[in-house]
Amino acid sequence: MAERKPYENIHVDNADGITTVTLNRPDKRNAMSPALDEEMLDCILKLEADPDTRVLILTGAGEAWSAGMDLKLYFRALEGNPAGRIKAEWTTHQWRWYRLYNFPKPTIAMVNGYCFGGAFTQLIACDIAIAADTARFGLSEINWGVIPGGLVSKVLSISMNYRDSMYYALSGESFGAADAERMGLVTKVVPAASLKHDVMKLAKHLSELNPEAVRATKQAVKTVRDMSMDQAHEYLMAKSGQLAYRDKENGYATGIKQFIDDKTFRPGLQPYTRKAPAKHGAA
Ligand code: ACO
Numbered sequence: 001m002a003e004r005k006p007y008e009n010i011h012v013d014n015a016d017g018i019t020t021v022t023l024n025r026p027d028k029r030n031a032m033s034p035a036l037d038e039e040m041l042d043c044i045l046k047l048e049a050d051p052d053t054r055v056l057i058l059t060g061a062g063e064a065w066s067a068g069m070d071l072k073l074y075f076r077a078l079e080g081n082p083a084g085r086i087k088a089e090w091t092t093h094q095w096r097w098y099r100l101y102n103f104p105k106p107t108i109a110m111v112n113g114y115c116f117g118g119a120f121t122q123l124i125a126c127d128i129a130i131a132a133d134t135a136r137f138g139l140s141e142i143n144w145g146v147i148p149g150g151l152v153s154k155v156l157s158i159s160m161n162y163r164d165s166m167y168y169a170l171s172g173e174s175f176g177a178a179d180a181e182r183m184g185l186v187t188k189v190v191p192a193a194s195l196k197h198d199v200m201k202l203a204k205h206l207s208e209l210n211p212e213a214v215r216a217t218k219q220a221v222k223t224v225r226d227m228s229m230d231q232a233h234e235y236l237m238a239k240s241g242q243l244a245y246r247d248k249e250n251g252y253a254t255g256i257k258q259f260i261d262d263k264t265f266r267p268g269l270q271p272y273t274r275k276a277p278a279k280h281g282a283a
Helices: 034-048 071-078 082-101 119-125 140-144 152-159 162-171 177-183 192-207 211-226 229-246 251-261
Strands: 010-015 018-023 055-060 064-066 107-111 114-116 128-132 136-138 174-176 188-190
Touching: 010 034, 018 034, 018 192, 034 071, 034 082, 055 064, 055 192, 064 107, 064 119, 071 082, 082 119, 107 119, 107 192, 114 119, 119 152, 128 177, 128 192, 136 177, 140 162, 152 162, 174 177, 177 188, 188 192, 211 229
Parallel strands: 018 055, 055 107, 064 114, 107 128, 114 136, 128 188
Antiparallel strands: 010 018, 136 174
């Protein structure tokens, strides 16, 4: 795994191609301070190119996934410090959206508890979100007299419909995991007791897939969202060509051979057999 400087506000763990990053301020419910954001940006930049990271899991220590922006250190402490505020805003949005949303490998939000305010940004940036049935969510900005700013109001539209996002943003009411699943904010809810096990099982599955096909698929699904039909068609043809060029395992030919000639697999039942699962960098 890539060499890292020691972190104080996050914890990074890696095993079998799966890297778990834990926001580690449990006594502050993993609220995001500028120091935490600096560490997260440093960490995620390294993990992008880390060959030992094939899947990234984002979770929180203790009772919270993240209680949002740190009201004391991110907001109050930077009042009257415009340069500090600009730097803090740049840093937090870099890791929570631009790096995480575009991370070249699958990302899973393992939502173990409270998820409030600004934490919706990294929740929605993750490809998949699995929540404990005890998790609690809230667009609580209105309670502080601020809007769901940063990127929250914008990214809500990716995974919540207009009625739900407007209702919860305006009312500031918190809601449980079952409602989050019903609204499409999280992919699936599982019992709190099995959250880690269930997420690890999913991560293992993702880590064993053809990494180039996985990378191209997530880029394709994300990128076509804002394209016209014609643009999407053209882009997807070009993306398919890029995948064929980048895929050193030649997964397409291997799969076709195993299905048609060897009759050794059926795609509805299991993935094709990869000869030498490659370590996946971000080149
Ligand atoms: N910013 C700074 N500190 C926080 C935050 C936060 N967002 N959330 C919790 N903390 C701190 C508390 O101040 C407290 O610190 P202290 O021990 O020094 O007093 C500690 O974390 C524990 O918080 P409690 O409220 O005592 O914990 P509890 O488990 O009872 O409640 C909960 C947890 C529900 C998350 C509650 O702390 C809360 O409502 N927090 C605010 C959530 C919120 O509105 N976030 C959005 C912020 S605005 C934005 O993100 C843009």
